[in-house]
Amino acid sequence: MKYEKLLEVGIHVYIILYFVILMVVPMLAQMNVKSTFNKYSKVRSTSGLTGREVAEEILRENGIYDVSVERGQGFLSDYYDPKNKKLVLSPHNYDTPSVAGTAVAAHEVGHAIQHATGYAFLNFRSALFPLAQLGSNFSYFLIIAGMIITYAQSNAGGGLGNMLLWGGIALMAFAVLFQIVTLPVEFDASKRAMNQIESLNIVNEKEYRHAKKVLNAAAMTYVAATAVAVAELVRFILIARSGN
Numbered sequence: 001m002k003y004e005k006l007l008e009v010g011i012h013v014y015i016i017l018y019f020v021i022l023m024v025v026p027m028l029a030q031m032n033v034k035s036t037f038n039k040y041s042k043v044r045s046t047s048g049l050t051g052r053e054v055a056e057e058i059l060r061e062n063g064i065y066d067v068s069v070e071r072g073q074g075f076l077s078d079y080y081d082p083k084n085k086k087l088v089l090s091p092h093n094y095d096t097p098s099v100a101g102t103a104v105a106a107h108e109v110g111h112a113i114q115h116a117t118g119y120a121f122l123n124f125r126s127a128l129f130p131l132a133q134l135g136s137n138f139s140y141f142l143i144i145a146g147m148i149i150t151y152a153q154s155n156a157g158g159g160l161g162n163m164l165l166w167g168g169i170a171l172m173a174f175a176v177l178f179q180i181v182t183l184p185v186e187f188d189a190s191k192r193a194m195n196q197i198e199s200l201n202i203v204n205e206k207e208y209r210h211a212k213k214v215l216n217a218a219a220m221t222y223v224a225a226t227a228v229a230v231a232e233l234v235r236f237i238l239i240a241r242s243g244n
Contacts, residue, residue: 110189142168
């Protein structure tokens with residue numbers, strides 16, 4: 001009786017933790033990055049350089065001349081495309097000389113520097129991408145189909161359902177691994193960004209601290225996404241094991 005009570009409490013604690021990881025943590029991370037970016041996007045950088053100019057200067061100083069800097073669309077839609085060697089900045093970051101724009105532009109150039117120098121984790125993530133995309137597209141389909149078939153064939157052992165369920169979990173694991181590998185890639189890009197804007201005197205000491213806050217807030221969104229992905233994978237593993 002005592003064991004059953006402890007098990008019940010444990011299940012309730014797990015459900016609460018899962019809900020917090022799934023819903024609350026990503027929401028807080030998104031709120032934080034938006035508020036931090038909005039705050040420092042209104043602070044004009046003393047260098048007077050727009051995000052485009054910051055990106056072009058850092059690229060030039062690192063001997064990278066085959067990456068274009070382009071104006072994108074949307075809010076915080078900045079990214080580096082290694083396949084086409086282009087760095088896309090959202091309109092505000094591209095056009096405006098702000099501390100937030102400087103930080104984001106430098107971060108994306110950090111990815112371009114990673115690409116140019118053959119950074120191992122970036123290469124590993126690129127190699128994982130096809131499997132991760134496959135996992136994102138089909139893992140839930142296989143898992144749900146496996147759970148339904150296992151339930152329907154429970155009296156017969158549910159061999160096919162169990163195989164589909166674990167197959168879906170295996171595909172999901174590639175997507176989760178992609179999220180995990182993304183963390184060192186993003187942290188390293190931010191580190192490179194901070195080193196560049198400091199060594200090139202693009203920011204002063206105060207702006208350096210503010211830029212770091214922007215990049216730290218952005219990094220937490222990746223941490224939150226990884227936590228959600230790992231929690232989902234663990235949940236389905238526990239479901240699969242409980243059916244054995």
